[in-house]
Amino acid sequence: MAAAPPKRAGVSCKNRRIAKRVCNGPGRVGEIMGERVPIGELVQAAGLRRSNCFAPLTALWLFFVSIAAGTAWAADAGPGAALFATCTACHGQHAEGNAKIGAPNLTGQQSAYLIRQLEAFSSGRRGTQTGDNFGAVMRATAGLLKTDADRAAVSSYIASLPIVPVPTGSAGAKADLATGRNYFNGICSNCHGSDGKGNGPLSAPRLVGQDRTYILRQYAAFKSGARGADPADTYGVQMRSMTRALPDERTEQAVFDYLSTLGGQGG
Numbered sequence: 558m559a560a561a562p563p564k565r566a567g568v569s570c571k572n573r574r575i576a577k578r579v580c581n582g583p584g585r586v587g588e589i590m591g592e593r594v595p596i597g598e599l600v601q602a603a604g605l606r607r608s609n610c611f612a613p614l615t616a617l618w619l620f621f622v623s624i625a626a627g628t629a630w631a632a633d634a635g636p637g638a639a640l641f642a643t644c645t646a647c648h649g650q651h652a653e654g655n656a657k658i659g660a661p662n663l664t665g666q667q668s669a670y671l672i673r674q675l676e677a678f679s680s681g682r683r684g685t686q687t688g689d690n691f692g693a694v695m696r697a698t699a700g701l702l703k704t705d706a707d708r709a710a711v712s713s714y715i716a717s718l719p720i721v722p723v724p725t726g727s728a729g730a731k732a733d734l735a736t737g738r739n740y741f742n743g744i745c746s747n748c749h750g751s752d753g754k755g756n757g758p759l760s761a762p763r764l765v766g767q768d769r770t771y772i773l774r775q776y777a778a779f780k781s782g783a784r785g786a787d788p789a790d791t792y793g794v795q796m797r798s799m800t801r802a803l804p805d806e807r808t809e810q811a812v813f814d815y816l817s818t819l820g821g822q823g824g
Contacts, residue, residue: 637714640707643698644715653721656768659691665720665763667755671712673792675699679708682790686783691774726769728814736808737815744802745812753819760792765819772813776800 644652647660654662663671677683684696702708728734742751748761755763764772778784785797803809 635710635714636707637710637712637717640702640711641714643701644711647698651721652715652718653723654768654771656723656770659771659774661771662721662723662767663715664718665754665766666716667757667762668709668712668716669757670755670760670762671715672708673760675702675708675712677790677793680789682787683784683793686778686786688781689778689783692778692784720766722766722820723768725765725767725820726817728817732814733807733811734815734818737811737813740803740808740812741815744799745816753816764816769813769817772816776809776813 641652644663647658648654648663649660652663654660674683678692678696678699679702681696683689684692684694684699686692702711741753745753745764748756748759749764750756750761753763753765755761775784779793779797780800782797784790785793785795788794803812
């Protein structure tokens with residue numbers, strides 16, 4: 558008879574059973590940032606059901622099985638680094654993200670933008686719309702940052718990290734880069750900059766160096782109202798309105814193709 562797999566430190570669920578327990582019923586995980594979190598409550602907060610669980614579930618599973626290991630190395634590196642240990646399971650040790658589970662690259666983003674997104678997840682302005690399963694998981698995780706000071710500390714730490722170039726996808730041979738460049742420079746660059754590196758005073762995030770799939774998913778979320786529908790989300794509402802400036806899907810793809818040519822290295 559095969560021996561049961563060993564438990565990881567601080568995790569009360571057997572790793573190979575976590576997925577089943579997340580989708581089917583209550584359970585408990587070990588200490589996360591100093592407190593015990595019922596897995597059922599976290600999943601309920603994320604709004605996951607069996608039918609839609611599997612797409613974002615990998616991210617949630619990695620969070621549970623990796624959190625104990627992530628806390629140790631950050632314990633003596635300041636409050637921001639210690640809090641960031643919660644994020645590494647999905648976003649990576651260097652905040653480079655993980656396209657396979659839908660986690661974006663966070664490097665190069667302004668601290669103020671990161672704080673605003675964490676506040677949006679915590680308040681329910683983001684991650685509560687039907688169909689936004691990845692946002693729902695992030696909302697549940699962001700809820701572990703209990704105070705404004707926590708959100709500011711982890712955001713400042715992430716903003717201090719070096720930019721990590723990641724594969725962003727490439728324009729195909731038939732890409733209409735001329736149309737993409739014209740629309741990007743005529744519309745998107747007003748906020749995001751002609752180089753796509755964002756604009757702090759305008760609260761516009763960095764786009765270059767980001768996984769193309771994530772960019773497409775967020776644009777689709779703004780377009781459908783899964784993001785930017787809450788009137789209190791001022792910048793989200795603004796971005797949602799800008800999706801109407803691109804006349805059709807062909808133009809949208811042209812803009813995304815052009816964006817992929819800008820590259821993601823440098824400051």
